[in-house]
Amino acid sequence: MSQKNSLKRAEARLGFIFILPSLILILSIIIYPLCYNIYLSFHKVALNPLKTPKFIGFSNYLTLFSDGEFLKSLMLTFLYVIITVATSTTVGLLVALLMNRKFKGRGIARSLVILPYVAPVISLVFVWQYMFNGIYGVVNYAAVDKLQLFNAAPAWFDHPVLSMALVILFDTWRVFPYSFMMILAALQAIDESLYEAAMIDGAGAWKQFWAITFPEILPVISSLVVLRAIWNFYKFDDVYLLTKQVPIMGVYLYQTAFSVYDFGLAAAITVALFIIVMTFVLFVRRKVNRI
Amino acid sequence: MKKKILSSVIVVVMLLSISLTGCSTTPSTTPTTTPTTTPEGTSEPAKTVTIEFIHSQPEEERVTAIQKNIDEFVAKNPGIEVKQVPVPEDSYMTKLTTLISSQKLPAIMESNIDWGRLLNSEGVLDTKAHTEIITGKGKDSFFKGALEILQAPDKAEYIGVPVSGWVAGIWYNKALFAEKGLEAPTTWANILNAAKALNDPANKKYGIVFATEESDFTEQTFTQIALSNNAELFDADGKPKFNSPEMKEAIQFYKDLYKYSPQGSNGVTQVKDAFVGGNAAMGIYSTYIMGALYEQGMADKIGFTVPENKSAAGFGMLTTLAISNMISPEEREAAKKFISFMLEKQSNIAWLHMSPGGANPVLKEIASDEQYKSHELLKAFGETSSKVPEAFNELKMLGFQNGKSHPKMGNITAKLVIPKALNAILVQNANIDKEIEKAQKSMEQIVNE
Numbered sequence: 001m002s003q004k005n006s007l008k009r010a011e012a013r014l015g016f017i018f019i020l021p022s023l024i025l026i027l028s029i030i031i032y033p034l035c036y037n038i039y040l041s042f043h044k045v046a047l048n049p050l051k052t053p054k055f056i057g058f059s060n061y062l063t064l065f066s067d068g069e070f071l072k073s074l075m076l077t078f079l080y081v082i083i084t085v086a087t088s089t090t091v092g093l094l095v096a097l098l099m100n101r102k103f104k105g106r107g108i109a110r111s112l113v114i115l116p117y118v119a120p121v122i123s124l125v126f127v128w129q130y131m132f133n134g135i136y137g138v139v140n141y142a143a144v145d146k147l148q149l150f151n152a153a154p155a156w157f158d159h160p161v162l163s164m165a166l167v168i169l170f171d172t173w174r175v176f177p178y179s180f181m182m183i184l185a186a187l188q189a190i191d192e193s194l195y196e197a198a199m200i201d202g203a204g205a206w207k208q209f210w211a212i213t214f215p216e217i218l219p220v221i222s223s224l225v226v227l228r229a230i231w232n233f234y235k236f237d238d239v240y241l242l243t244k245q246v247p248i249m250g251v252y253l254y255q256t257a258f259s260v261y262d263f264g265l266a267a268a269i270t271v272a273l274f275i276i277v278m279t280f281v282l283f284v285r286r287k288v289n290r291i
Numbered sequence: 292m293k294k295k296i297l298s299s300v301i302v303v304v305m306l307l308s309i310s311l312t313g314c315s316t317t318p319s320t321t322p323t324t325t326p327t328t329t330p331e332g333t334s335e336p337a338k339t340v341t342i343e344f345i346h347s348q349p350e351e352e353r354v355t356a357i358q359k360n361i362d363e364f365v366a367k368n369p370g371i372e373v374k375q376v377p378v379p380e381d382s383y384m385t386k387l388t389t390l391i392s393s394q395k396l397p398a399i400m401e402s403n404i405d406w407g408r409l410l411n412s413e414g415v416l417d418t419k420a421h422t423e424i425i426t427g428k429g430k431d432s433f434f435k436g437a438l439e440i441l442q443a444p445d446k447a448e449y450i451g452v453p454v455s456g457w458v459a460g461i462w463y464n465k466a467l468f469a470e471k472g473l474e475a476p477t478t479w480a481n482i483l484n485a486a487k488a489l490n491d492p493a494n495k496k497y498g499i500v501f502a503t504e505e506s507d508f509t510e511q512t513f514t515q516i517a518l519s520n521n522a523e524l525f526d527a528d529g530k531p532k533f534n535s536p537e538m539k540e541a542i543q544f545y546k547d548l549y550k551y552s553p554q555g556s557n558g559v560t561q562v563k564d565a566f567v568g569g570n571a572a573m574g575i576y577s578t579y580i581m582g583a584l585y586e587q588g589m590a591d592k593i594g595f596t597v598p599e600n601k602s603a604a605g606f607g608m609l610t611t612l613a614i615s616n617m618i619s620p621e622e623r624e625a626a627k628k629f630i631s632f633m634l635e636k637q638s639n640i641a642w643l644h645m646s647p648g649g650a651n652p653v654l655k656e657i658a659s660d661e662q663y664k665s666h667e668l669l670k671a672f673g674e675t676s677s678k679v680p681e682a683f684n685e686l687k688m689l690g691f692q693n694g695k696s697h698p699k700m701g702n703i704t705a706k707l708v709i710p711k712a713l714n715a716i717l718v719q720n721a722n723i724d725k726e727i728e729k730a731q732k733s734m735e736q737i738v739n740e
Contacts, residue, residue: 046413047388047391047392047409047413047415048391048413048414048415049391049392049393049394050394050414051413051414126560129560133561133564134553134554134555135495135553135564135565135568135570136495136564136568136570152492152554153554155554155555155718156555157555157556158555158556158718158719243556244504244505244556244714255706255707259705259706259707260702260705260706261388261409261705
């Protein structure tokens with residue numbers, strides 16, 4: 001009996017030694033920065049490390065929550081995340097279903113679809129800005145000069161609603177290939193015999209989609225939604241480069257804290273965002289686990 | 292037992308590899324001992340000091356030009372090695388702030404007035420070393436305005452050593468002005484009159500184009516308009532006065548001009564494209580537009596003026612070389628020698644010719660030097676290019692009053708208070724008084740922080 005226990009203890013020790021490197025990695029690159037960030041959020045932090053951070057209690061949090069722009073930005077971010085995640089996943093799903101069918105030139109078509117995702121953001125932003133330019137942009141040339149839909153070129157990236165619509169469109173267009181690739185991989189893993197059996201039972205394409213395809217790809221879609229929601233919650237680059245009229249959370253964070261190197265306030269904002277995102281992730285995980 | 296030994300060995304190897312991966316090589320800024328060949332040809336061990344020079348000029352031809360200067364310096368100064376670290380401009384400040392945080396700031400940094408203010412407020416600059424270099428060269432060698440604007444707010448020292456600079460102003464198409472019999476756009480009345488006369492939006496031709504987006508560019512452009520109306524940002528006690536009548540007049544003038552400009556948030560790309568592309572008769576831009584105008588064969592067709600109302604307002608930005616205070620005394624001396632070398636005629640001209648027209652001399656002797664003026668681009672602009680450096684004599688900036696920079700000006704600029712107000716008034720058509728008061732309150736808040 002005691003020999004058995006001793007063996008178990010030895011195995012447990014060996015197991016612990018094996019996970020030790022991973023544990024050290026997690027502690028050093030996740031837990032330590034997280035704790036340090038919380039520590040910074042209670043201090044006024046200078047850029048120069050030789051100047052000691054000054055403890056200011058909840059001052060950074062009070063500044064943050066008393067700023068009406070923060071709540072406005074938070075609401076705008078939720079709206080942006082919900083719409084972009086829904087549209088990019090839906091478009092990705094539809095294109096994946098199309099590309100899963102056999103047709104001539106499918107290989108080339110699949111490669112072309114992923115182009116927006118692999119091109120550098122900055123070059124895409126420039127292309128879009130040129131497309132919507134009031135003097136020589138192709139969009140205004142078509143909509144104003146040729147089709148005469150407007151009297152003058154609309155302020156595409158200056159009107160709050162138009163610019164919100166455009167950054168959503170940009171994100172959907174840029175990231176749907178990611179959803180497409182993930183869903184396509186899941187579609188290709190579905191056993192063909194399931195469809196054959198469904199056809200014998202007289203199920204049509206619509207029925208087959210809801211009874212076979214959708215349940216099979218649902219885990220992938222769930223993961224996509226969670227990942228995309230987290231990524232878009234912190235979105236900064238393309239929105240900031242395209243317009244200054246959509247102050248989503250990444251932009252707010254940059255403008256409020258990083259542009260003036262107020263790292264204490266920046267830390268407080270990231271702590272608040274971390275709590276929001278973790279609540280969302282835990283909520284979604286619980287929901288997914290029930291499925 | 293064997294199993295235990297094997298697993299222990301694996302763990303040790305893994306831990307070692309992780310710890311080694313985490314160790315980065317520190318920049319070689321510490322003095323090292325290497326054999327040096329003396330002028331007599333005998334080889335003997337001597338101390339070699341290696342310093343790093345970080346700059347935001349990563350283009351291949353500029354790196355080559357800088358390296359040529361470095362090679363010449365090193366040949367004249369045995370015992371000193373200079374390693375250049377080119378960083379793209381958009382990530383330059385991020386790189387510098389990271390280096391500050393890790394206390395590994397290189398010996399020499401390319402800087403400018405705005406960055407210099409920030410670095411100085413963080414206490415990472417050796418302002419005494421800068422002053423020693425400038426005094427060594429002779430204060431009278433520099434254009435007056437160039438030195439004044441670089442004075443530290445709290446002491447009689449400098450936040451960098453100027454090596455070049457750009458100037459902003461109104462570029463205008465001389466042929467279009469002549470066609471309509473218009474006077475050069477120097478005064479506010481002339482500018483507004485010309486913008487109105489040359490505006491033809493139906494044919495995508497505009498009177499003027501200038502910055503309106505929420506960025507530094509808009510603040511820089513507006514600075515000229517404000518200062519030409521003697522509209523200062525602070526009163527004698529250092530309190531903001533963005534709501535002064537002079538400032539409101541300047542904003543109103545900026546708004547009046549916007550009627551004859553392409554609509555929307557215009558930034559660097561839009562302004563440059565509209566003017567160089569011939570869609571705007573006037574453009575407010577820096578001397579960095581000269582390269583594009585030259586390439587389009589427009590050099591002799593373009594005029595340059597500085598706006599004037601109650602006074603003329605030359606606005607520009609200085610490129611400086613700054614020394615970090617995170618280095619050893621040997622490195623400090625080597626850095627001083629290198630920057631002094633960069634102020635010598637040959638090396639300074641080589642630096643200026645990296646971006647001819649854009650980078651202008653801050654040293655009087657270089658501005659009038661035939662070798663400097665012999666560059667094809669500068670010759671093509673003729674009188675215009677020789678007039679530009681003179682603007683450094685009367686260089687003005689918002690927040691720089693009575694020979695001192697306001698300590699919070701950097702924060703006001705970084706928070707884009709002025710560009711946000713102007714964008715709201717011009718592009719979003721917001722109420723001018725409300726936006727001015729909003730910006731005034733933001734500035735008061737920043738100053739009282």
